[in-house]
Amino acid sequence: MSVHLSVFRLLLFFSVLFAFTTVSALTVSPTSVQLVVGNTANLTVSSASGAVTAASNNATLASVSYANGIAIVNAIKAGSVVITVKDKKTSKRVVVTVKAPPLAVSPASVTVAVGSTARITVSNVVGTVSVVSSKTAVATASYASGSVTVRGVKIGAATLTLRNSKTTLTIPVSVTANTPPPAAGNYTLLAWNDLGMHCMDGLDFSVFAILPPYNTLHAQLKDKAGALVSSNVKLTYEAVADSTGSINTSSYQKTNFWDEVGLLVGLNPAKDIGLNLDGLATGNPAPGNETPSLVPAPMTYNAGYRWYEAEGLPITPFDDAGKKNFYPTVKVVAKDMLGNVLATTTTVLPVSDEMTCKGCHASTTSINPAQIAAKPAAGWVNDTNLEKDWKRNILRLHDEQELSTPLFQSALIKMNYKTTGLLATADSGQPVLCVGCHASNAYFDKQNKKTVMGGITGIPAFTQALHIKHATVKDPATQLILDSIGDRSACYLCHPGKTTQCLRGAMGKAIDSKGDSLMSCQSCHGNMAAVGNAARQGWYNEPTCESCHNSAAPNKRALSGVNASGIATVPTDHTFATNANTPAAGLNLYRFSTGHGGLQCEACHGATHAEYPSSHVDDNTQSVAVQGHTGPVAECTACHKTVPTTVDGGPHGMHTTGDAWVKSHEKANKKGTTTTPSCAYCHGTTSAGTPLSAIKIAKTINAGEFGSKNWPAGYQVSCFSCHNGPNPD
Structure with a gap:
């Protein structure tokens, strides 16, 4: 019986050993790959024992590199190669077939005028190339040195057949009348x-x-x-x-x-x-x-x-x-x-690239309290590569604060990072993607109208984590808490920046008589705690134009456009409004909103943070070119050859400007309607003018019986500009 027991134990030992070796044997997937020259493929390597190497038997056809469980194959030249992946116990072979890319042309169709020529670029040529026109009476074609030259003969349509040894392509050709080019300025x-x-x-x-x-x-x-x-x-x-x-x-x-x-x-x-x-x-x-x-x-x-x-x-x-x-x-x-x-x-x-995390997180011998507060308990990493130094310090600090938590450990496993921490992961050659764990709406797929970085449940979103974490820390230059309201430099510590001047548009460059900024980032977004509030979704819940630009807030433009939770305040006055439910339900973002004539708001007003007129000269090049001066594109002649006459059909319900309005304004409803602002909205309650009625460039107006009016740039047009009093009979 003892013999049978010994045999049983021996069999059990070998079965366990066999099971263990089977589970832990090196695997590579897929086991064969087909690639087109210039493309890459990932081979997933798992259950490795010890160090892993990957090599190609012909690196001139396809090369391979390995890191962190992935072998990346790069197709270089047509042919067949074998990729060998090894660990200390096992060797796996993957057959890679590299194919030449198919013959391609650009453009895929051609329109050419009679007597004119057009060029088609041909790429991925293998062997001899020929081209034939289906109707030489309509269009002829010839091939040389990677391009097809098409000549229009008479009005009509034809098809070009392009061939090499492996591929045949057809290219539609349309020949049109030889019309003169469009007139400039149309x-x-x-x-x-x-x-x-x-x-x-x-x-x-x-x-x-x-x-x-x-x-x-x-x-x-x-x-x-x-x-x-x-x-x-x-x-x-x-x-x-x-x-x-x-x-x-x-x-x-x-x-x-x-x-x-x-x-x-x-x-x-x-x-x-x-x-x-x-x-x-x-x-x-x-x-x-x-x-x-x-x-x-x-x-x-x-x-x-x-x-x-x-x-x-x-x-x-x-x-x-x-x-x-x-x-x-x-x-x-x-x-x-x-x-x-x-x-x-x-x-x-x-x-x-002026995200100056290094202001606090770079290795230093400074005794600055703000910098010392950011020092990891294990000390600075003191990496000689300054681009890597501050990043490695942040990962070390992150590990010290989170490594012992179950949520962080599960996140490391889910991201296929080392369970010993983010710094160990990065030092092993696998860079860390912050938004892999911390959701970020900055990674917005506007086609599907959703973020592609949804993060890990239980881990705060990136915007929330950073702003709440840093709201209570100090500015190393001023020692002020970063949550301080009205301090643009607090935002510029991480957002670009004191040199970049991200906030450089009309609002950001506004100054008072002493030269001090009238507005800071917090004027629209609120303080750092508001930006990081859990009720707010970063990049989605942004202040709207009408949050500040509305009839209920005259002369109060420097107050925050959001509430304490960082959510935009939206008034009933929508004269200067973003579009509701844009680009998705519940959102109303300026950068996706449209206005007059279907134009995007940013087309006429400039991009977020760089609204016209900008303090950076090249931002203003476009508006100067289309209308002759800086500022929002507001001159009717910028887009219209003939200035239309309208009482309220212009941008933001505006009327026609210039000579055409002198007679037409008599027909306007001075008190406005439920959807159209009254004259006082822009011209002021005393009809003495406001910044909204200011002209941007010097103009001469034919005011009929009131004579010719010469108004300088910046002049605020009012009833008194022509009349001795408001609305005289």
Whole structure:
């Protein structure tokens, strides 16, 4: 019986051993991959024993790199390779087939005038290329050196057949009459950045990431009949020098973002191509857009918002000379389908890395109380790389405060981070994505109208966590509590910044007779505790224009536009209002709202925090170009060839201005209606004028029987401007 028992124990031992080795054996998934040249694939490596290596048997066809359970395969050249993944016990082989990218053309269809030519760029050419026109009497075509030249012969339609050894493509061609190009001045093009300032957290993304390089450009085109143009035009953007001569045409070599982005978010855009959050909430991200360069890049039309857009441009605050420039400029060009230029404009694409967490979190020997309060118990990390130093200090401090909590431990496991903490995770080569745990609506998918970074249940949202945590700490320069109201520098410690001057628009630059700022960030957003209040959703619950600009708040524009919970106060007066339920139910965000003629509010008033007129000269270039002066685009002739006569059909229920209004104003309802403001709303209760009735540029008005009136810029028009008293008979 003892023999049988010994055999039983031996069998049990081997079965347990077999089960253990089976569970813990190295696995790699998938076991075979097909890739197109230029693309990447992730191999998931699990149950490894000891150190893991990954190697390609032909790195000229496909290379491989390994970190933190992921082997990233990069397809370089057509062919077949074997990727070998090893740990100390096991070796796994993955067969990778790399295919040449299919023949591609741009554009996919062509419109050309009789007697004119058009060019089609051909890429991914393999072998001999030929092109044949279905109707040579309508259009001819020839191929040479990567491009097809199409010539229009007579009005009609034809099809080009383009072939190489593996692919056949058809390209529709439309030949139109040889009409003269459109006359200059028939269109108005307005372009803007959506936030007035985009932030990126430094040049290093190998420790942690808050915000990637991600900028967004919008544009709308209007014909001089006042209608938005949404079809039969092409809009492009390109880098141009600003007023100082600075130009920014690339980003790839200015940051290590592209080396880390795959580990951070699982996406691997090509160099100088940015992320695009649109569609990401449902797993179908839109193609990324490229950094503005000297080659025009296309914008796409978004019918939902009635604008042209280039989402997620990965621009950095370093120009091509290596100098800091937070306001790189881009040129937007609108052309018809024949290539004729309809309109151009220049706008700022602002970006800053001036998130000065290092003011308190950088390793230092200072005895400044605010800096000492931020020192980890284990001491400063004292990393010689200053871009990494402050980030590693923050992770060390975060670990010290949270590592022992069950919620933090479960979050580490869910994020596939090391259970020994965030600093250990970053030091192992896996950068930390802060918004992976702390939800952030900054990562907004406007296609699906929701955030793509929903965070982990139980962990406070990023906006809430940061603002509440820092509301009670001190400014290292002034030793004031950061929650202090009216202190713009408190916000500038983390938001860009004392140098960047994020808040540089008409409100931010307003000063009193002593030169002191009349408004600070808190004037609209409330203090730090309000911004971080749990009742508020960051990036969603923002102050509205009418929170301060309403008939119930004359001469009180510097009071906060939010309540103690950080929620916007919305009055009954909607003369200067954002749109309700925009871009989603329960929201009313300025950057998505529209007004007169379907134009976006930002098209005429400028981007958030950089409203016209801005203190930065290049912000004002566009408004000066379209109407002759700085400030909101308000001159009727900016968009209309013939000034329309209206009592209340203009922007914000405004009437026509200029000579046309002299006779027409007699028909206006002086007391207003339930939907239209009275004359006193802008001209004042004593008809003596207000800033709302001020003209922005010197004008000469033909006032009929009252003669010619010469009014200087800034003059506040009132009844007394022509009459001896208000409303005389």
